[in-house]
Amino acid sequence: MIMIEFHEVTFAYANAQPVFDRFNWSVERGAAWAVIGGSGNGKTTLLMMLAGLRVPASGEIVVEDQIIDRPRPRTGLVLQEYGLLPWATIKQNVSLGLKVRNFYGPDGRHAPVEHVVGPIEPLVEKWLTRLGIEAMRDRFPVQCSGGQRQRAAIARTLVLDPDLLLMDEPFAALDAATREDLQNLTIELQREQNLTLVVVTHNIEDAVFLGQKILVLTQPPHTAPFIIDNPQAGEPGYRSQPSFFEKCAQLRESLTHYSLLVAPHA
């Protein structure tokens, strides 16, 4: 079942050549995708369009039969800098989405129509515990480590029961051990919650560990998707298997080769 569909999507920043030019791409429900590319190659733009925070100049993006022109209530977004409110405690940050939903009520625009305005405490506690940050609940983000902040950002998104999770460079600022730990957690949660996952990264190992399919973005404009299949992604122990390193090498080569191929048109 197709969940996300990019249909002839064109997007350009002011006074610049298009980043995407009649770009088509589709994602199946429950799939784990990684989007890789260097900086300025449009991967964050792609994610922002998918999140409804940027609107394409032409063409359409459809998620679950709904054309995306504004954030969709059941799409969760986790950003590189976590986007936590510095003035709110971890618990208040995790509660934020539910507070916003209660603020509007189930209007179908800001909150799903099936949203029930009610106490948020039990849900928030459940997710603080699930992410292992219950001890940090009364701390402010500045008092937490990068890993704890990222866990809080994930909890804040999952508490809203999304069906699609978008992550923008979620592990970029973390040390190696925390990074692997959070990658494992992301895969675990993706399977447990049956999420469709799209992770944007510039890191080859991130992409190969997380993405069952890897969308490679090299020099814009992007006209057709270049996809690498990676069925072993997310399997426990994959990181230390020879096939992991082979896939990394293949991806590295594709990144270089593909950019050389398209470079003359850029």
Next chain:
Amino acid sequence: MRKRDLITTTLTVLLIWQIVALLVNRDILPTPIAVAQAFVQNIGEIAKHFVASGFRVIVSIIIAVALAVPAGLGMGQIPRLDRIFSPLVYLVYPIPKIVFFPIILLFLGPTEAAKILTIVLILFFQILVPVRDEALNLRPELLNSVKSLGAGRRALFRFVYLPSSWPIVLTAVRLSVGTAVAVLYFTEVTATYLGLGYYIFLMSGTLFDYAATYAGAIAMGLLGLVLYFFVDWLEKRLCPWKFAT
């Protein structure tokens, strides 16, 4: 600021004042001891004027914050509003608003409202501009992440813009306290029989009671100090994250 440092500094200033007063030995510079005596003797009178002045400046600060914060946030958030009002703000900002006091007096008469309006006029711009800039400079990832949680303009205002502006509002108010008290003095010198400004003016210019004049000035200083510390206290209550370590 540590309490001990504050006490040490106060004592040092008093000591220097005492020495200078003794050296100068003129009526117009009484010693701190004489001023303290005058303060105690006139405490009832001073307290009456202190309350009147305190009321004016606190009401002015509250009104200025209540008007300037939403206006600043609105301008910082809605580009069209900013385009319309920014030129006006920049035109009016450099004018020393105190010059409007005589005009305000003409319109409102020698009333409380005239004094309060004058102080509000000055504080309004001192709070508006930094709040607007703060709202303009909010990190986009912060806004994007909250938008992705479903927040529209109203929720962004409630959950992001408003709480993010508290530190800058309090800083602006703290910086404005000195100005507010100075303007207060000016507005109280004329057209009133109540307020520390009136008291100081009366003691110095009419009664030539210099010790009481200084006592009034100290009361005015205390008013500023109390407000200053109150804002500090408020900041610890409203922005605990700034003090988190």
